Amino acid sequence: MGSELIYRGHDSQLATDSYSPKPIKPWFAVTQPIRYMLREQRLVFVLVGIAIATLFFTVIPTSYPASYGGARGHVAISDSLSYYPVETYQRAYNPRVGFGAVNSGGKIPLGLKRKGLRIVVTGGAGFVGSHLVDRLIARGDSVIVVDNFFTGRKENVMHHFGNPNFELIRHDVVEPLLLEVDQIYHLACPASPVHYKFNPVKTIKTNVVGTLNMLGLAKRVGARFLLTSTSEVYGDPLQHPQKETYWGNVNPIGVRSCYDEGKRTAETLTMDYHRGAGVEVRIARIFNTYGPRMCIDDGRVVSNFVAQALRKEPLTVYGDGKQTRSFQFVSDLVRLTETI
Numbered sequence: 001m002g003s004e005l006i007y008r009g010h011d012s013q014l015a016t017d018s019y020s021p022k023p024i025k026p027w028f029a030v031t032q033p034i035r036y037m038l039r040e041q042r043l044v045f046v047l048v049g050i051a052i053a054t055l056f057f058t059v060i061p062t063s064y065p066a067s068y069g070g071a072r073g074h075v076a077i078s079d080s081l082s083y084y085p086v087e088t089y090q091r092a093y094n095p096r097v098g099f100g101a102v103n104s105g106g107k108i109p110l111g112l113k114r115k116g117l118r119i120v121v122t123g124g125a126g127f128v129g130s131h132l133v134d135r136l137i138a139r140g141d142s143v144i145v146v147d148n149f150f151t152g153r154k155e156n157v158m159h160h161f162g163n164p165n166f167e168l169i170r171h172d173v174v175e176p177l178l179l180e181v182d183q184i185y186h187l188a189c190p191a192s193p194v195h196y197k198f199n200p201v202k203t204i205k206t207n208v209v210g211t212l213n214m215l216g217l218a219k220r221v222g223a224r225f226l227l228t229s230t231s232e233v234y235g236d237p238l239q240h241p242q243k244e245t246y247w248g249n250v251n252p253i254g255v256r257s258c259y260d261e262g263k264r265t266a267e268t269l270t271m272d273y274h275r276g277a278g279v280e281v282r283i284a285r286i287f288n289t290y291g292p293r294m295c296i297d298d299g300r301v302v303s304n305f306v307a308q309a310l311r312k313e314p315l316t317v318y319g320d321g322k323q324t325r326s327f328q329f330v331s332d333l334v335r336l337t338e339t340i
C-alpha cells in the first residue's frame with residue numbers, strides 16, 4: 001500500500017512536470033496601445049477635443065433670461081413703481097449670490113436647471129406679500145415667510161403648506177432674526193392708513209427697527225435686499241406725476257408721518273447699508289395697489305368703494321374729492337418687483 005502511494009506520487013510529479021505556464025507577454029504588447037495613440041497624431045486630436053469641451057462648458061454663457069443675470073440695468077417700469085437704480089455690488093466669490101450673479105460666467109452646463117434661491121419675504125402672508133410668494137415659488141425658489149399676522153393672514157399662504165420649498169415663521173421683524181438666505185424681500189408693515197394709524201409708534205418702530213434688523217441680516221449673510229417703500233414718501237406732493245428725483249413734501253408731525261417718515265428713514269437706512277457696507281439693495285416705491293386677497297375692511301379706497309357698491313350704499317369720497325392717485329393691479333406690481 002505504501003509503495004502504491006509512492007507510485008502515485010510519481011504520477012503526480014509527472015503531471016506537474018508536464019504543466020507549461022502561459023508565456024509572459026513581451027514588453028511591446030504592453031506599450032502597444034501607447035504606440036497606437038502616438039501614431040498618426042491621434043493624441044493631438046484627443047487633447048484638442050478635451051480643450052474644446054472645456055472651453056464650451058466654462059466660457060460660453062448659457063441661455064438664461066437677462067432678468068436673472070448680469071449687472072443692473074435700468075428697467076422700464078410703470079409710473080406706479082419707482083426705484084433707485086443703484087449699482088450692483090460685486091462680491092469676489094459667493095456660490096449662492098442673488099440675482100446679480102447667480103449665473104455669471106455661464107458655469108451651469110447646458111441641460112441643468114438654475115439652482116433655486118433661498119428667499120425670505122417679510123410680510124409674506126399679507127395682501128401683496130402672498131402674491132410675491134406665489135411668484136417666487138412658481139419660478140422654483142425656496143421661500144421663508146416671516147409675518148406677525150397683524151394684517152397678514154395664514155389663509156393667504158395656506159395653499160403652500162406641505163410644499164418643501166415653503167416655510168412660515170410667526171415673527172415680528174422688530175426682533176432680530178438669523179436666517180441663511182440669498183435674498184430678502186422686506187414688505188413687513190401695515191400699508192393701509194387705517195391700519196398704520198392704529199398704533200403709530202409701532203408703525204414707525206416696524207419701519208425703522210424692523211428695516212435695521214433685516215438690513216443687518218442682509219449684511220451678515222451677504223443677501224440681496226429689497227425694500228418695499230411707498231408713494232407716501234412724496235407726502236403731499238407738489239409735482240405730478242412724481243419723478244424719482246423729486247424729494248417730496250412731507251409733514252413730519254402729521255397723522256400719516258409714522259408711515260411716511262418711517263418709510264423715508266427705511267430708505268435712508270437701505271442706501272446707507274449699500275454705501276457703507278456694500279449690501280446690494282433695491283427700493284420699490286409702491287403706489288395704491290388693489291386685487292385679490294385684499295381685505296374687505298382694508299380701509300383703502302378701492303376696497304371701500306367695492307364693499308359699499310356691493311352693499312348698494314353710496315360711495316364715500318373723503319375731502320373735496322380733488323385728490324389724485326395712481327392705481328395698479330397686484331400682479332403687475334409683483335411682476336415688476338421681481339424684475340428690479
Ligand SMILES: O=c1ccn([C@@H]2O[C@H](COP(=O)(O)OP(=O)(O)O[C@H]3OC[C@@H](O)[C@H](O)[C@H]3O)[C@@H](O)[C@H]2O)c(=O)[nH]1
Nearest residue numbers: 191192193230231286287288300301304316317318323
Ligand atoms: O373710502 C374712502 C377711502 C379713501 N378715500 C380717499 O382715496 C384716496 C386714497 O386713499 P387710500 O386710503 O386708498 O390710500 P393712499 O392712496 O392714501 O395710500 C395708499 O397708497 C400708497 C401706499 O403705499 C400706501 O401704503 C397706501 O396707504 C385718499 O385721498 C383718500 O382720502 C376716499 O375718498 N374714500
